[in-house]
Amino acid sequence: MTAALTRADVAPVASAKRRRRAPGWLAVVPLLVFTAIAFGLPAFAILDGAFTAKDQVTGATSYTGGNLTTSLQGPYLTALIGSVKLSAISAALGALLGLPLAQAVVSSRSRALREAVLTASGVLANFGGVPLAFAFVATLGNAGVLTVHLGLTDKGWDLYSFWGLVLVYLYFLIPLMVLTITPALDGLRVQWREAALNNGATGVQYWRHVALPVLAPSLLGGLVLLFGSAFAAYATAAAMVGSAVPLVTLQIADALSGNVLVGQENVALALSLDMVLVAGLVMAVYLPLQRRSARWLDA
Known part of the structure; x- marks a missing residue:
């Protein structure tokens, strides 16, 4: 019962x-x-x-792989490679410069300094587009303040070039790296450093054999995140360099505005699909690294 x-x-x-x-x-x-x-x-x-093509005579549409083939040839391929190259270099420099800055913030005893840097990084990481381009043109352009006073033009400086665009991208990629890597640096245990020093390790050896291996997933994840942010940027490059630097985002804008050959109206969509595939690969790398980093730092 x-x-x-x-x-x-x-x-x-x-x-x-x-x-x-x-x-x-x-x-x-x-x-x-x-x-x-x-x-x-x-x-x-x-x-x-x-995957759609339109017959210019009959107006009928049909499925084809010609758009994708076109998007991987000629100037379109050059633009895609240019975007990958620009994003990779900008992301690498952003990670390289952002890591020591984030470490300085984490190791600082001033809470006000930490909050100020992180707040500024949050603002600067989202500052882009035409305002950012105008700020750099007014500062480092052909008639910019620093360009004139320092005589940079005579030294071969050109803001409207590949490396000029890299410099502009670093303006928001370095703060983004600071925001990304700071939680991982906070997760490093003080006991790990003390144990390494007690066993005779130097500061360099501690970073080489303990800290960097633990931070490696977070560093790679931050690098991938910076790559994706630079790869998707459009307005800043469009306002600064126009077609002087071949980028896939600028090619998509030209194609959408009708600046393509007859019968290639959907090439912009094929280029967009190329970008989606690249972004998918980026996320496929980033998510496992993020999970692995979380397991290390939460242990």
Whole structure:
């Protein structure tokens, strides 16, 4: 009798728990719907358009891989390679310069300095587009303040070039690296350094054999994140260099504005698909590194 009553009592409780869980799942539905509309539909439109060609005589459409083939040839391929090269160099320099800056912030005893640097990094990491381009043109352009006073033009300086664009990108990539790597630096245990020093290790040996191996996933993850941010940037480069530096984002803008050959109207969508594939590869590398770093630092 007791067992029967126990089962009878448990069944309503389990049923009540299931009923309480249902609203939690329903609360996710609006987010899923929004994601499907905001991301799913554009992704489907890009995928469909990238493989669609229109006959100029009959107006009929058909599926073809010609757009993708075109996007990987000639000036389009040059622009894609240029974007990858620019993003890789900018990300590497941003990570290299951002790491010691973040370490200086973490090791500082001044709480006000730490908060000021992190707040400024949050602002600067999201400062881009035409305002950033104008700021650099006014400062380091052909008639910029520093260019005139320091005679940079006579020394071969050119802001409207590949390396000038790298310098501009570092303006927001270094703060982004500071924001990305600071939590990982905070996760380094003081006991690890003390143990290394007690065993006769120098500061350089500690960083080489202890800190950097632990930070490696976070560093690589930050590098990938910086690469993706630079790869997707458009407005700053468009306002500064125009077509002087071949970039895939600028090629997409030209194609969308109709600056393409007849019958290649969907090349912009094919270029966009190329960028999506590159971004997918970036995320495929970033997410495992982020999880591995979290396991190390939370241990």
